[in-house]
Amino acid sequence: AQSVTQPDIHITVSEGASLELRCNYSYGATPYLFWYVQSPGQGLQLLLKYFSGDTLVQGIKGFEAEFKRSQSSFNLRKPSVHWSDAAEYFCAVGSNTGKLIFGQGTTLQVKP
């Protein structure tokens, strides 16, 4: 069965520092992968997605993610974090029935 694991429940980084959020998936075929962000008190918003092609995908707000098939990973990165990036981040994989399976989420705290 498909699954998504986000190993880090909570991460704290200083403003201006680089960020990497980890995501590991389990899926037999080529996966459809997503990163969503949820700001406090709001719904989720798509940051970026990977379907095929270039394994480094660019998203909104300066985020990028790299698909590594050999490691079953789709880690999210940002070179310099801003205070407004504090939020909860969800990795998700599209299942073979067309549904979306979410990871547990990683809460990002940004220190001034």
Next chain:
Amino acid sequence: NAGVTQTPKFRVLKTGQSMTLLCAQDMNHEYMYWYRQDPGMGLRLIHYSVGEGTTAKGEVPDGYNVSRLKKQNFLLGLESAAPSQTSVYFCASTQGLAGYNEQFFGPGTRLTVL
């Protein structure tokens, strides 16, 4: 465009009471979804609809019912609320299947069952 809206934003129920959550979208999307979000568990799919008049069960459907009488609306009902249904509920819509397309989410409904 308002996107996806949810009514109400907050609600407190007593055990055994019933209520309906309303989701509306103005993007002419065929597919609509109801999720619940609980700490440490991500989002879990309750029910979904692939078009007007159709509904299907998701991962955690027990205790909930849904209806999609109009394309733009997707209702989630709790017939007899239980404390285990305390959660934040999100509605979402997509152009196609959620596993392959961007989902657009509403702002959520925070439900507490006492």
